[in-house]
Amino acid sequence: MRMSAEHGGNGTGSPDEAVRAELNRILESVPFRTSKRCSEFLKYVVERTLSGQSSNLKERLVGIELFQLPPDFDTSQHAIVRVTANEVRKRLAQCYLADGGSHLPVRIDLPPGSYSPEFKWRPQARETQVKEIITEKPKHFMPALIAVVVSLALFGVLARWRWQASKPTLPIVASSAPIQSAQVALPQEGDLRISVGSTNPYTDRNGRLWAPDRFFSGGTAVIRSTEKIYRTLDPDIYRGLRVGDFRYDIPLKPGFYELHLHFAETGLSDSISMESSGEGQRIFQVTANGKPLLEFFDVMADAAGANIADERVFRDISPAADGFLHLSFTSIKGSAMLSGIELLPVSEGNVRPVRIRAGWPASWVDGNRLQWRADSYFLGGNALIRTKNPVAEGFSTQPDAAIYASERWGHFSYSVPVAEGRYRVTLRFCEGHYGKHNTGVGGAGSRLFDVYCNGVALLKEFDIFKQAGGEGRPVYRTFYGIRPTAQGKIVLTFVPIKGMACVNGIEIAEDTK
Structure with a gap:
């Protein structure tokens, strides 16, 4: 059975009974009552763990036993286990956030990257658990007792943070306090991501870790946990925010960074009507080390609507002489706001390419070890994952053909944030629906669609079947000299003429020609 360091009973029954009681309470909560699939998944993994079979909780076993997939199913083609596990994690967080968790004897969590749940116990359960360890497993008495003693020592440091993190009601509002420079350490080598307004770390669909809110002073943290956010598979990043006048003083190693700032307008519903879409109600400016990044910035106007993830990217960002990046957010009308910060090390003058695997729910690495993101930045259309890869034998080599097993189809757009510059855009297609x-x-002629980039036609009445020379044949089109809009986006719009538009992959990289 997988448990955290504070595992134990509730003092009124066996640990298993307490866990099952908590499971039943969760399954009756609103987040789980509305999803039969997530409820069945959580019940399955909890019962498996209670029966001592947590080590067998692998993706293939869950797929076979819970989702009735064939024993030889291809995990790269069937993502239902991973997708459901990720959704269960989000619904668990919503459940504990909504009702507060400090009064519960045990909390059930599903750690990222695992299908084996963890049972986290309240402090008063410790004495009961010590007795159970001695009674049930005498041959391991000393190691178990040592483990409990160590956990008790650590508990005073960890327990208060862990249980208070789940306690607030909706919406969460917490006053900020300045973080002293001497009390924070430089981030580890590599990327730095901050989930603004959040007290907990977060792992996104691409497996990237976002740290809890830190390095800030001023402003107020707010979480709107029920908002639906468009153009992202990670709405939780945008449900937390900091509002007011505030700053971030982030310690960085010398060098150059690509800065991403994340926003979503979720607080102006009272300003939206048939006559007004809400622009002009919140205006602010952003500076980096005293230099302007965004002036008279309006999230609603920039994203073209409310509840839409909006990301702005800046190149060649460096720490000031004191070793810190100083980001200031100053209100002009209404309150300044922010939902996320990313700082990605790069060489001077460069930005990282963006690769999107359309329709796919997680990151993917191709045969050249290039990483493709989960489907991102889209609005409209439908995601499709085929049970059989449509690529005909001889027209592509594994594993790169896997990109054509998923697609987005319909009438849709992608609004991809990039830094100022010139870019090369490559679109990848493969006809997997029409043909014998x-x-x-x-x-040929069964599927025709147009593709526009920032309002300019790239492809007119494009026919994948005809251009590729038949079904199951990958084909791509590359366009050069593309510049972002004034909002810092490359907007790709797919408009069906006959049948439905579709795309399998999108690559955006700097145009060095």
């Missing part, structure tokens, strides 16, 4: 070996009837 596919489920759809027809062939």
Whole structure:
């Protein structure tokens, strides 16, 4: 059974009974009552763990036993286990956030990257658990007792933070306090991500870790946990924010960084009507080391609507002479706001390429060890993951053909944030629906669509079947000299003419020609 360092009973029954009681309470909560699939998943993994089979909770076993997939199913093609586990984690967080967790004898968590739940116990359960360890497993008495003693020593440091983190009601509002420079350490080598307004770390769909809010002074932290956020698979990043006049003083190693600032307008519903979409109600400016990054910035106007993830990217950001990056957010009208910060080390003058695997729910690494993001920045359309890869034998080599097993189809757009500059855009396609070996009837002329970039036509009446020379044949189109909009986006719009538009992959990199 997988448990945290503070595992134990509730003093009124066995540990298993306490866990099952908490499981039943969770399954009756609003986040789980609305999802039969998530409820069945959580019940399955909890019961497996209670029966001592947590070590067997692997993706393949869960897929076979819970989702009735065939024993030889391809985990790269069937993502339902991973997708459901991620959704369960989010619903668990919503459940504990909504009702507060400090009064509960045990808390059930599903750690990122694992299908084995953890049972975290309240402090008063410790004495009961010591007795159970001695009674149930006498041959391991000393190691178990040592483990309990160590956990008791650590508890005073950890318990207060862990249980208070789940306590607030909705919306969460917490006053900020300046963080002294001497009390913070330089971030580890590599990327730095901060989930603004959050007291807990967060792992996104691409497996990237976001640290809790830190390095700030001023402003107020707010969490709106029920908001639906568009153009992202990670709405939780945008449900937390800091508002008011505030600053971040972030310690950085010398060098150059790519800065990403994340916003989403979730607080102006009273300003939206048939006559007004809410622009002009919140205006602020952002500076980095005293130099302006965003002036008279309006999130609603920048994102083209409310509840839409909005990301701005800046190149060649460096720490000041004191070793800190000083970001200031100053209100002009209403209150300044921010939901996320990313600082990514790069060489001078460069930015990282963006690769998106359309329709896919997680990050993916191709045969050249290039990483593709989960489907991101889209609005509209439908994600499709095929049970059989449509690529015909001989027209592509594994594992790169896997990118064509997923797609986004319909009438949709991608609004990809980039820094100022010139870019090369590559679109990847493969006809997996029409043709004699596919489920759809027809062939050339069955699917026609236009593709626009920032309002300018890139492809007119594009026919994948015709351009590729048949079904199951990958084809790509590359466009050069693309510049972002005034809002810092490359907006790709796919408009169906006959049948539905679709795309399998999008690559955006700096144009060095």
